[in-house]
Amino acid sequence: xxxHFSDASASARLPVSSRLEAYAATAPFDRPTLVIDLDRVExxxxxxxxxxxRADIHYAVKANPHPAIIERLVQLGAHFDAAxxxxxxxxxxxxxxxxxxxxxxTIKRASDIAFAHNAGIGLFAAxxxxxxxxxxxxxxxxxxxxRLIVETSSADWPLTRKFGxxxxxxxxxxxxxxxxxxxxxxxSFHVGSQxxxxxxxxxxxxxxxxxxxxAQEAGHDLQLLNIGGGFPAFYGxxxxxxxxxxxxxxxxxxxxxxxxxxxxxxxxxxxxxEAGVIACEVMLTSRKSDRDMHRWVYLSIGRFSGLAxxxxxxxRYEFVTPHDGEATGPCILAGPSCDSADVLxxxxxxxLPLALKSGDRVLxxxxxxxxxxxxxxxxNGFPPLDVEVI
Ligand SMILES: Cc1ncc(COP(=O)(O)O)c(C=O)c1O
Numbered sequence: 001x002x003x004h005f006s007d008a009s010a011s012a013r014l015p016v017s018s019r020l021e022a023y024a025a026t027a028p029f030d031r032p033t034l035v036i037d038l039d040r041v042e043x044x045x046x047x048x049x050x051x052x053x054r055a056d057i058h059y060a061v062k063a064n065p066h067p068a069i070i071e072r073l074v075q076l077g078a079h080f081d082a083a084x085x086x087x088x089x090x091x092x093x094x095x096x097x098x099x100x101x102x103x104x105x106t107i108k109r110a111s112d113i114a115f116a117h118n119a120g121i122g123l124f125a126a127x128x129x130x131x132x133x134x135x136x137x138x139x140x141x142x143x144x145x146x147r148l149i150v151e152t153s154s155a156d157w158p159l160t161r162k163f164g165x166x167x168x169x170x171x172x173x174x175x176x177x178x179x180x181x182x183x184x185x186x187x188s189f190h191v192g193s194q195x196x197x198x199x200x201x202x203x204x205x206x207x208x209x210x211x212x213x214x215a216q217e218a219g220h221d222l223q224l225l226n227i228g229g230g231f232p233a234f235y236g237x238x239x240x241x242x243x244x245x246x247x248x249x250x251x252x253x254x255x256x257x258x259x260x261x262x263x264x265x266x267x268x269x270x271x272x273x274e275a276g277v278i279a280c281e282v283m284l285t286s287r288k289s290d291r292d293m294h295r296w297v298y299l300s301i302g303r304f305s306g307l308a309x310x311x312x313x314x315x316r317y318e319f320v321t322p323h324d325g326e327a328t329g330p331c332i333l334a335g336p337s338c339d340s341a342d343v344l345x346x347x348x349x350x351x352l353p354l355a356l357k358s359g360d361r362v363l364x365x366x367x368x369x370x371x372x373x374x375x376x377x378x379x380n381g382f383p384p385l386d387v388e389v390i
Contacts (some may be wrong), residue, residue, distance in 0.1 A: 013364060014325050023159040023390055024279040024363050025320075032103040032280040032301040034372050038062070038072050041368075044242060045076055048231060048267055051246025055263035058102055060229050061087040063268030063369040064276070068389045070094040081266040082121075092119060104188070104226075104266065106131060107149050113138040116209040125188055125226075127165045130174055135239035136180035144182050145226055146173045148189045148208055153199040155192025155230060156314050162190065166169055169209045173265040174220050186224030186262075187212060194315065195230040195271055196239050198248035209256035224262045227253060231270025235366050236318045240272060276368020278385070280305065282360045283336050294349075295331040297356055302335010302342040306367070308374035308386040310344040323353035331356075337380040 014025040020037040027035075048055060056254050058081040065087060070080070071094045079100040082088045091101050098120030105115070106127040113124065113366050117139035124139060126132050127147040135142055149164030165173065170187065178186035215222055232239040232247065240248070246265075253263065280301040287295055301307055310316040330349035335342035344350075356362075375385035 003093075013322050013362060014320055016260060016320065016363070020275070020277055020390065021028055021320065021363055024277045025361065027279070027388070029279050029386065031386055032278060032305060033388055034276050034278050034306065034367060036066060036069065036272070036276045036368055036387065036389045038068060038275070038389055041069055041272055042072060042076060043178050044271050044275060045078060046071060048246050048265075048270060051243040051248075051250065052263075052265055053247070053250050055227070055250060055265045058100075058226075058264055058266045059103070059271055060104075060266045060268030061091065062373065063229075064272045064371075065090055065373060066387055066389060067094055069272060070096070079264070081268075082116075083141075085109070085115050088112075088119060088121060089118055098122075102264075102327055108134065110134045115232060121237075123185075126173065126177075127163060128277075129173065132173060132177050132180055132182060138176075140181060142182055143185045143224075144177050145186045145188045146170050146177075146184065147222055148187050148211060150189050150191060150204050150208075152203065153192030153195070155195040157193035157309065159190045159192050167214065170211055171215055171220075174215060174218075184220065186222045186226070187215075188226035188228060190228035190266075191230040193230060193233050194235075196232045196237065198245045198252070198282050201230070201249055201252060205252050205256050212257050222243055222260070225253065225257055225260045225262065226264045226266065229266045229268045229270070231265075231267040233269050233273030233366050233369065234278040235273075235316055237316075245270075251318070271369075273366045273369035276366070276371070278364040278367040278371065280362055280364065282356050282358050282362060284358050285331075285356055295329060295354075296334060297331045297350075297352060298334050298336055299344075300336055301364070301385065302337055303344065304337055304339065304342060304376045304379045305335065305382055306371040306375040307335065307344055307364075309361060309370050313345055316345065316348070318365040319352060320365065321353055321356055322360055323355040326353045326355050327352050328352055336382065340382070355389065 024035045058079040060081045074095045080091045081104040083105040102123040147164045174184040284298040332346045333344045
């Protein structure tokens with residue numbers, strides 16, 4: 001359903017399709033603002049939970065750490081994947097129980113490990129011997145899972161290379177953890193963020209299930225498989241519905257890791273992206289000469305003020321403008337800062353209405369994840385992305 005919502009401003013008609021967009025289209029904002037609909041977060045959580053079945057959901061706080069989101073998810077019984085002391089403190093301050101928070105970053109400060117341990121957190125990730133030594137020293141006896149490297153990914157935002165270790169090192173690390181007095185409970189991996197279709201998990205699961213089997217053969221009593229995130233959001237390209245997607249992934253996991261005692265998943269993007277919309281405005285439209293074929297459209301938000309995932313044009317957001325339905329043409333879409341890297345889409349230009357002009361309010365859909373925390377504090381004097389919750 002498309003509601004045409006009128007207001008008195010120059011951007012009189014924005015075709016909105018939800019309560020969230022209606023609010024973002026008309027509320028007064030003095031700077032680019034992310035509006036989050038908490039009920040949408042709840043709906044996504046329920047949809048994912050329905051598909052994930054017996055897997056515990058540890059929300060990846062990094063996707064959007066707004067306290068109201070954490071509070072709602074605590075009420076719904078979610079668990080949390082924290083990347084830092086700050087995220088742990090946030091979860092605990094919103095009522096999460098420490099035994100429901102895992103410290104999932106493979107790169108942790110020793111003092112943060114000690115803080116987590118003293119706060120009652122008992123589950124940590126590692127992908128290197130040195131990290132295990134830090135954990136053993138600062139959280140003696142803790143449970144640890146070893147993150148496995150995912151070498152190829154069909155994700156739009158892959159997490160290959162930087163994280164995880166290979167098969168032989170993974171087995172060594174299980175032994176090393178035991179030697180250090182830790183409790184190695186299993187493995188984790190991340191298929192890559194924004195993996196649009198469940199079947200794209202197949203090659204990754206096929207490869208990693210061999211490591212699970214090898215560890216069992218070597219006598220390790222594996223208890224936990226953490227399947228990470230990767231659950232997609234709708235950015236205009238078809239994706240599976242969340243429950244179907246999650247159920248298909250769990251079915252593939254159960255088939256390849258038979259009898260795994262405990263499953264956990266860490267959705268971030270899939271939980272919050274569609275619950276957010278950014279309201280911003282057109283700052284300028286221009287061409288570089290009278291003969292220039294390229295139209296430039298500059299928005300009040302850019303790469304440094306929340307849209308970092310346009311890096312490599314990886315995530316292509318959907319834009320809603322007051323001229324939707326009128327004639328369109330390609331444009332190079334850029335942010336407002338005095339930095340030539342602050343260009344959002346150029347290799348694959350965006351098709352936007354030719355009538356767009358400065359002052360028009362523009363909504364950017366699917367921006368609830370990985371936006372507000374990527375926003376710089378005052379680059380070029382622009383304040384960070386504001387956030388409102390409805
Ligand atoms: C360890 C870990 N778990 C979960 C996530 C969330 O991934 P996604 O947003 O794709 O669900 C991330 C994202 O970077 C991560 O690093």
